[in-house]
Amino acid sequence: MDNTLxxxxxxxxxxxxAAAEKLFSDKAFDAVSMNAIACEAGISKxxxxxxxxxxxxxxxxxxxxxxxxxxxxxxxxxxxxxxVLDVLRHFARNHLQALLNRPQLVRLVxxxxxxxxxxxxxxxxxxxxxxxxxxxxxxxxxxQSRGEFRQDFDPALVATLLLGANVFFFQSRDILRHYPxxxxxxxxxxxxxxxxxxxxxxxxxxxx
Amino acid sequence: MDNTLxxxxxxxxxxxxAAAEKLFSDKAFDAVSMNAIACEAGISKxxxxxxxxxxxxxxxxxxxxxxxxxxxxxxxxxxxxxxVLDVLRHFARNHLQALLNRPQLVRLVxxxxxxxxxxxxxxxxxxxxxxxxxxxxxxxxxxQSRGEFRQDFDPALVATLLLGANVFFFQSRDILRHYPxxxxxxxxxxxxxxxxxxxxxxxxxxxx
DNA sequence: TCTGATATTGACCGATTGGTCGGATGTTTT
DNA sequence: AAAACATCCGACCAATCGGTCAATATCAGA
Numbered sequence: 001m002d003n004t005l006x007x008x009x010x011x012x013x014x015x016x017x018a019a020a021e022k023l024f025s026d027k028a029f030d031a032v033s034m035n036a037i038a039c040e041a042g043i044s045k046x047x048x049x050x051x052x053x054x055x056x057x058x059x060x061x062x063x064x065x066x067x068x069x070x071x072x073x074x075x076x077x078x079x080x081x082x083x084v085l086d087v088l089r090h091f092a093r094n095h096l097q098a099l100l101n102r103p104q105l106v107r108l109v110x111x112x113x114x115x116x117x118x119x120x121x122x123x124x125x126x127x128x129x130x131x132x133x134x135x136x137x138x139x140x141x142x143x144q145s146r147g148e149f150r151q152d153f154d155p156a157l158v159a160t161l162l163l164g165a166n167v168f169f170f171q172s173r174d175i176l177r178h179y180p181x182x183x184x185x186x187x188x189x190x191x192x193x194x195x196x197x198x199x200x201x202x203x204x205x206x207x208x
Numbered sequence: 209m210d211n212t213l214x215x216x217x218x219x220x221x222x223x224x225x226a227a228a229e230k231l232f233s234d235k236a237f238d239a240v241s242m243n244a245i246a247c248e249a250g251i252s253k254x255x256x257x258x259x260x261x262x263x264x265x266x267x268x269x270x271x272x273x274x275x276x277x278x279x280x281x282x283x284x285x286x287x288x289x290x291x292v293l294d295v296l297r298h299f300a301r302n303h304l305q306a307l308l309n310r311p312q313l314v315r316l317v318x319x320x321x322x323x324x325x326x327x328x329x330x331x332x333x334x335x336x337x338x339x340x341x342x343x344x345x346x347x348x349x350x351x352q353s354r355g356e357f358r359q360d361f362d363p364a365l366v367a368t369l370l371l372g373a374n375v376f377f378f379q380s381r382d383i384l385r386h387y388p389x390x391x392x393x394x395x396x397x398x399x400x401x402x403x404x405x406x407x408x409x410x411x412x413x414x415x416x
Numbered sequence: 417t418c419t420g421a422t423a424t425t426g427a428c429c430g431a432t433t434g435g436t437c438g439g440a441t442g443t444t445t446t
Numbered sequence: 447a448a449a450a451c452a453t454c455c456g457a458c459c460a461a462t463c464g465g466t467c468a469a470t471a472t473c474a475g476a
């Protein structure tokens with residue numbers, strides 16, 4: 001019976017996890033030392049080993065919670081209502097906004113996806129993908145069954161296209177920014193709106 | 209007057225660069241030791257320092273040549289002729305094919321883009337971007353001026369969308385593969401064809 | 417054949433790495 | 447109070463890190 005201060009069950013653990021998440025999201029696994037993590041967490045290095053048996057386990061734990069949180073954030077951003085078209089628009093906008101709101105989590109998980117030879121936690125990433133995909137594919141299928149979308153495209157392909165556009169925007173935002181003809185680098189909402197509009201209406205003028 | 213064998217001016221240099229490129233493309237900077245590079249190149253570690261003053265310089269050199277080669281490969285893939293529509297299709301297909309043909313180069317450059325706090329060679333990446341973008345934007349603008357495309361979209365935005373779709377496909381191909389509703393993970397040509405078709409015609413049925 | 421320059425190496429260096437250990441702090445339970 | 451427990455840390459360890467250096471091997475031009 002004391003939650004007086006700093007003793008609320010696993011407080012030390014979470015301090016370590018938070019510090020590790022912060023550092024691992026900026027630099028790669030080998031570029032982050034246990035010393036740096038301990039320093040960031042304000043504890044001693046040896047103390048980390050009281051909670052985690054080794055560096056890999058700690059990293060795995062960080063990745064697990066990060067993936068879980070990111071998944072929650074993204075799933076939360078999905079829910080919408082109204083016409084299929086509105087749902088699609090909301091989905092795209094909220095998805096990108098969620099990515100931009102939690103850059104640490106996104107970078108952490110995405111780096112793991114890109115690293116080779118070490119499928120340490122591909123399962124996590126796949127779970128996140130699965131959720132996004134199925135939700136988006138469902139929306140598209142609904143649109144098709146309602147006749148609001150044409151029937152002759154693969155919903156999974158369009159889902160890939162849309163999610164990819166958002167992820168790409170997130171990843172290369174800094175580069176896009178100092179590139180003259182691009183005006184939407186700092187206007188994610190405008191970017192998404194433009195993309196969705198193009199997706200819906202296409203590049204080719206409608207036959208009159 | 210001897211190119212008999214193994215003495216063709218900077219042969220040692222290139223061996224080192226090749227080994228470093230291979231290792232750096234799989235693992236991050238700190239995860240690759242000079243020892244590993246020397247071993248991969250079949251020489252001694254000390255010998256590396258005869259050609260490169262330190263690890264950073266070597267990495268920079270690797271990134272420089274990789275970026276240059278990637279840029280050449282991508283630019284080569286761009287050239288096309290025929291109707292604007294055909295040019296666009298060729299562009300998209302060849303661009304993705306170029307990415308898939310040189311996964312090492314792409315991963316190397318792209319990792320550098322994603323790493324934080326160390327803009328070691330962002331210039332290289334930006335150059336590659338600039339080329340692709342301007343080429344693609346030009347195609348789209350041409351289509352607009354010819355009236356083959358509608359006028360009310362931002363060419364830079366569509367270029368981002370298309371390039372992003374390809375990069376995203378390249379990056380997350382492994383994940384896409386073991387995801388049931390996706391049938392195009394091993395069919396890049398089909399993927400690109402589907403994407404371009406959607407881009408051109410849009411999701412919404414043409415008004416009859 | 418001598419000479420100067422370029423390649424190449426093994427041995428070594430200080431620093432840092434991930435990880436261990438014994439003991440010093442409490443806190444809780446008995 | 448004392449045993450039992452979780453928490454925390456300074457000091458230490460072997461291994462590896464990036465990097466240096468003196469010594470050799472190789473070879474072109476004289």
